[in-house]
Amino acid sequence: MEPGNRRIVGGERRGRRRPRLGRRREIPAFILALGLPPLLQFLLDLLPHDQLSTDMLVHLTGIVGVALLGGLWPAVLAAVVAGLIVNYFSVHPVGSLSVIDPENILALLIFVLVAVAVSLVVDRSAKLSKEAHLAGAEAAVLSDLSRRAVAEGNSIPAFLDKVREHFQVVGAGLWVKRETGPGGAVVWELAESSGKPQPGDVSASDVVEQLDRDRILTLTGRDLTDDERRLLTAFGAHLLAMVQREELTASQRENLRLAEGNTMRTSILRAVSHDLRTPLAGIKLASSSLRDKTITFSAEEQEELLATVESGADRLDRLVSNLLDMSRITADSVAPLIRPVYWADAVGEALRGTDSARLRVLLPDNMPPVDADPGMLERVIANLVENALKYAPGSDVVISGTVGGAGSARIGDVPASELTVVDRGAGIPADEVLAMFRPFQRADDTTPGTGIGLGLAVAKGFTEAMGGVLLAEPTPGGGLTMVVRLPLSTGVAPSSGTKGQRGHSSDR
Incomplete structure (x- = not known):
């Protein structure tokens, strides 16, 4: 149903009349x-x-x-x-x-x-x-309106509040034309409103301002004078620009999401074609050799082949787990189960199965607990340690911590505690630190088959999901220091609405 023409103040109008003195x-x-x-x-x-x-x-x-x-x-x-x-x-x-x-x-x-x-x-x-005088007042109002819109990035509901307050009406609404039904019937739907609930029909409003073919601004509560109608037209043009800007922003956001999705799919295909095939080839070769009845292996050779199968399976498990975790982070579906966790417990679980003589754990005995999801924190530490061992093959990797609380470790105004993973490798240039945390990013000198570049991206996503911060700092003398900062635990139980996602982060 089209709005009644007798109230429309947009579109064709009579010649502008000079104002009466009142x-x-x-x-x-x-x-x-x-x-x-x-x-x-x-x-x-x-x-x-x-x-x-x-x-x-x-x-x-x-x-x-x-x-x-x-x-x-x-x-x-x-x-x-x-x-x-x-x-x-x-x-x-x-x-x-x-x-x-x-x-x-x-x-x-x-x-x-x-x-x-x-x-x-x-x-x-x-x-x-x-x-x-009226023109000057209108220009001042519109100038102030434009300045605030640019400075504050006002939303459409906030703008409708300004319209309602300026014209001293009880309600303002933005209507959008929709086509429904097989016959293409046109109806006007209320998209945004301010103040008193709007009538169910556009024609029941006191003032109707046609913004364009598909949008209408309505006011309820009183009629407007000719001068107010002219000012309402300017408000309507500004509102239309805001609507179009929001639509453009949404379109850009959607295009960015699609581009990221394409990048993700391309990277996954590359990972499947290279990084996943390498451990699969080792598993296939070792298992086929063990099943070959024409070949006799010694006990040491059989143990080596079985170790190859187990190592390849572990690598596949890490790769697939990182892919699944990254997809959850990208979809914003990570919901940690926050509770008090001690750093020593999380580090012990994270390093279980890691056999490296280059690892040194130097944690103070009095480190207080932090608020974290145990499974996610274990995955964060494991990924950081794996990354340090991979990119600093000739140096020790030191895991240390600070007590926090009395120091400078804070997240906003909240006291925090830090865990650091320090290596003495080649380090990374300062201008590449941000890119390092993006999915599917690997160092240039990494040999094929050593990973798909998701470890740090998953670690950062999990840390931020738990309310923490993951930082990368240069190690004095060369190398890279990864800093995990989490808020100190207050001992308060999490809200009942918080649900954990531990199945994907605690099976390491």
Whole structure:
């Protein structure tokens, strides 16, 4: 259903009318037009004079004052009344409305015409002055509106609140045209509103501003004056620009999401074709050799082949787990089960099965617990340690921690505790630190088959999901230091609405 045309103030409009001075000025002006000429004549009678021009100039001054107050028509009335009074009291024969001398008749006519002409000029000047004032006020409102929209990035509901408050109406709404049904029936749906609930039909609103073919701005509570309608048109243009900007932003966000999805799929295909095939090939070769009845292996050779199968399976498990975790992080579906966790417990579980003589754990005995999901924290530590061992093959990897609380380790205003994983490898340039945490990013010198570049991305995603921070800092003397910062535990139980996702992060 299309909105009723009788209320639409957008689209085609009549020519712009000049503003009236208002009833508050016109009514007193009419009263003054009737009372001021007799008052001026009374004052003239008190002053001794014998010139008709003096009476006319004094009354002309009063007519100008009436015109300044109420405009043309009160001034015309004042001119007629003043002409009659001058004729009666100052033109011979005095005390009569009849005029004997033709020159006096001409003088009275010229007096009335001059009074009307002056009233026209004064009326036009007053209206132009009021119009300029209104235009200045409108420009100030629109300038302030634009400045706030740019500075604050106002949303559409907040903008509708401003519209409702400015025009002092009870409700404002933005309607969008939809096509429903097989026949393509057109209906108007309320997209956003402010104030009192909007009527169910657009035509039931008091004011309808057509923004474009598919959008309408409505006001309820009162009708608007011509000046307010003109200002509402400017508000509507600004609202339409905001709507289009939000649509463009949403489109850009969707395009970015699709591009990231394409990158993810391409990277997964690359991982499947290279990194996943390498451990599969080792498993296939070792298992086929063990099943071959024509070959006899010694106990040591059988143990080596079985170790190859187990190592390949572990690598596949890590790769697939990282892929699944990264997909959950990308979909924003990670919900940690927060509870007090001790660093020593998390490190012990994370390093279980890691056989490396280059690992050194230097944790203080008095480290307090932090708020974290145990499974996620174990995965974070395991990925950081694996990354350090991989990229610093010739150095020790040191896991240490700080007590926190009294130091500088904080997350916002919350005291925190830190765990550091320090290596003495080649390190990474400062301008590549951000790229290091992106999915499928690997160092240039990494040999094929050593991973698909998801370890640090998953570690960062899990850390932030737990309310923590993962930082990369250069190690003094060379290398890289990864810092896991988590808030100190307060011992308060998590809210009942928090659900854990431990199945994907604790099976390591």
